[in-house]
Amino acid sequence: MAEIDTSGGGGKHKGGVRSKKMSTRVDLTPMVDLAFLLITFFMLTTTLSKPHAMQLNMPKKPEKEDEKQEVGDCQVLNILIDTLDQVWTYEGLQVAGLQKTNFATDGSGIEKVIKDMMVKVPNKCPLTSKGAKRDAIVLIKMLHGARYQNMVDILNEMDITGCKIYAIQEPDPIEVEAVENGGTVKTFNKDVVKEEEK
């Protein structure tokens, strides 16, 4: 391996005092090893500093009426995220039967609710007008005091459960009132009832 020879031209003294000349050959192998390690480090770290991100696609406003998806009452799961990081859910388009849950990491909280819904909807809901099975639709509503962490958490849950159809919407005043009253609905949504009766 590469060497540096600093021993000088020793060994030509005949007679006289002979001092002990130690050969000073420096082995440079470790230095080259270090250099290669450093190179490899820099080669790898220049590409690793990309920040992670999560894609968010907001729905476009449909221009024609017939582009609106058919949304059946039984497909919809509404998730309301409250100021105190409490999560309320109810099914259907009518504000009723709010259930309280949370962002438990072991999969028992909101994750379970979404997964149950995803399993239930294709089997229990009537087929669409084209004869296809319906998928669960999740409507996410963030109340005014919620934190950004909650929004990311719920989108993360969408990713984990594999739910593909979801939308982030403004909460209804009825929903806000229901959550403020601890889950009891005081105002009845008359418009929705009328449509169902038709």
Place this chain on the structure above:
Amino acid sequence: MTAMCDVSFLLLTFFILTAKFKPEELVAVNIPGARSQKQFTDAITLLVNKEGKAYIELGESKTRYQMLDQMIEKYGDKYPGIKTLTENQKNYFSKIETWGTPMEDMPRVLAMNGTELQAYQKKMPGIPLDSANNQLCDWVQAARYATGGDIKIAIKSDKDTNIQPVKEIVKGLTSRDIHRFLLVTSLTGGGGGAPEPEPTDDKKPAK
């Protein structure tokens, strides 16, 4: 053998010099964790700190210059002071990677020298984003115009920010016909597993 040593040092020097340093974090943002493993490069980042103040970070200096021109055109009538910005001041602006100045303050800020600017940058007021005066979304639109609509938009918000400013930003962007964004997160949780499903561009369900 010394030749090999020389080559390895040359390579090392090359990589040291071409490694770009992360821009100094002027805005403290504690990002939330998520399972997403998607990474991105070259995006205009909208920073939102805990108090709900918004800032923009963009790496490409040519785009920054063009964005400033666009903003001057748009807000020139409202704040006549910005029409008087000189070429030097515009170049000065294009050297700043992260900024949080409302348009009305721009002439004053760009007239500051190096040390004053550094002190200012530690406590920038933030770009207004209320619906009446949504300068932030106008900056984003200027960026899209400058890059031909190709630029990615990333929202990097503190985990404890109130949802309101973020909602305003999303609302402002969707009203300007921008529907795809990235939310910057730190990688946590069970990685791997199923690939990330792309949420469909669903239409608003009829209510």
